């Protein structure tokens with residue numbers, strides 16, 4: 367997956383927020399705004415982790431084992447542009463695991 371789309375969206379949302387912040391603060395108040403931003407971040411994080419747990423598989427760089435990660439592991443582990451730092455369930459090595467290409471696991475078919 368390319369990182370340019372999400373990065374561009376992040377920059378656009380940040381720019382929109384900086385421009386709209388005075389109006390948002392005046393209209394909703396600081397406490398409500400903080401609650402909404404924190405709540406929205408949590409919902410988006412959980413939704414992304416859920417999607418990754420359902421659709422994404424990772425390859426262990428040490429033993430080439432292809433495995434899926436649970437939603438909790440996707441949510442709590444370091445995740446950087448499609449790479450997940452996690453422990454391989456096959457060899458137990460803790461490392462940065464690349465995203466496996468979709469449906470590439472021969473054991474699945």
Ligand SMILES: [Zn+2]
Pocket residue numbers: 426427428429430431454455456457458459
């Ligand atoms: Zn491994």
